[in-house]
Amino acid sequence: MGLPEIVIDLEKIKSNVRTVRALADPLGIEVVGVTKGVLGDVRIAEAFLAGGITTLGDSRWENLQRLRQAFPDVSLMLLRIPGLSQIERVIRWADISLNSDLEVLQALSEEALRCNKQHKVILMVDLGDLREGVWPQDLPELTKRARLLPGIRIIGLGANFACYGGLIPTVEKVKQLVELADAMEGILGYSLAVISGGNSANLPLVLNQTIPQRINQLRLGEGILQGTESIQRRLLPGSVPDAFVLRAEIIERYEKPTLPLGETGQDAFGKLPKFTDEGWRKRGILALGRQDVPLEGLMLRDQRLRIFGASSDHLIVDLTEAGELALGSIVEFNLSYGGLLGAMTSPYVEKRYV
Ligand SMILES: *Cc1c(COP(=O)(O)O)cnc(C)c1O
Numbered sequence: 001m002g003l004p005e006i007v008i009d010l011e012k013i014k015s016n017v018r019t020v021r022a023l024a025d026p027l028g029i030e031v032v033g034v035t036k037g038v039l040g041d042v043r044i045a046e047a048f049l050a051g052g053i054t055t056l057g058d059s060r061w062e063n064l065q066r067l068r069q070a071f072p073d074v075s076l077m078l079l080r081i082p083g084l085s086q087i088e089r090v091i092r093w094a095d096i097s098l099n100s101d102l103e104v105l106q107a108l109s110e111e112a113l114r115c116n117k118q119h120k121v122i123l124m125v126d127l128g129d130l131r132e133g134v135w136p137q138d139l140p141e142l143t144k145r146a147r148l149l150p151g152i153r154i155i156g157l158g159a160n161f162a163c164y165g166g167l168i169p170t171v172e173k174v175k176q177l178v179e180l181a182d183a184m185e186g187i188l189g190y191s192l193a194v195i196s197g198g199n200s201a202n203l204p205l206v207l208n209q210t211i212p213q214r215i216n217q218l219r220l221g222e223g224i225l226q227g228t229e230s231i232q233r234r235l236l237p238g239s240v241p242d243a244f245v246l247r248a249e250i251i252e253r254y255e256k257p258t259l260p261l262g263e264t265g266q267d268a269f270g271k272l273p274k275f276t277d278e279g280w281r282k283r284g285i286l287a288l289g290r291q292d293v294p295l296e297g298l299m300l301r302d303q304r305l306r307i308f309g310a311s312s313d314h315l316i317v318d319l320t321e322a323g324e325l326a327l328g329s330i331v332e333f334n335l336s337y338g339g340l341l342g343a344m345t346s347p348y349v350e351k352r353y354v
Helices: 010-027 042-050 061-070 084-093 102-114 136-146 171-188 200-207 337-345
Strands: 005-008 030-034 055-058 075-078 096-099 119-124 152-158 194-196 217-220 244-257 280-286 298-300 306-310 315-318 330-335 350-353
Touching (some): 030 042, 042 055, 061 075, 102 119, 102 136, 136 152, 136 171, 152 171, 152 217, 171 200, 244 337, 298 306, 330 337
Parallel strands (some): 005 350, 030 217, 096 119, 119 152
Antiparallel strands (some): 005 244, 244 280, 280 315, 298 330, 306 315
């Protein structure tokens, strides 16, 4: 057993996938299973597929490569708009990519022709979150030009919400996406197979069944990995929040004061730490630090404990209320989506599947 470790419950993940699909299916919405939060993990992707997902999405071509080698016949979508330096790898490893730039589309088309492929493209429009996407009034021109590129096929229109700008996908916003898709179809002369309405931030619209008709795809990571929508981070009914549990070991346990002794200055990260005097407490050091997981992403499962703080390799917790926890005991955490991403991408965290 290597510690720290992240325990991955594949049955819980599969069950979360089924729960979300049970909400999305009746509305005619396909769930793309997003693996970027788990380093494109093949076993987790397998759980997605077992739960009925047929397209996997990831933001990194490296992860798509791993998934392609594991699942030769599954449809793979590249989520991050590709750069000019990545064209060959995109055509090689992805069946579908999200795109917003004509120059990139031209390069993709040329490379696809060279490889005797037709690459599928979902054009991304920016409805105000201010991350990727062409501005709505420039979408017709982009569509006109991209339509002429023989190596690609425009299969859909997509948008992304609540990533940079925290823009909430309201019914009105998502309707705008459908209207833009209608206008695009006029230019293309065929109907779009996919209107990709967003990510886990769109799940509230699925829950209350107000998501506009014609939205027939959502790209979901958090919603199926953590079982939460990403606007208020509420657990979806029937989902479980602890498919992933992080475990770390107590390596020191002493009673110490809560105030540093003497003059204080910057901590290891250039911040000026603040302390409140709570007297002497039983303090535990866990072999866990910012190299393993972002501190903000950790949620103690034992409510009697409290996090004092962390440096790169040490996490300090208050053990006063949990006297039985001895040196060598294990402390367990639930993870936020950001915490999950950190733990899954850290080479120091062992992955254990149950
Ligand atoms: C990350 C990402 C998603 C999935 O987001 P979740 O919040 O994990 O559901 C969907 N689309 C794009 C473009 C992304 O980058």
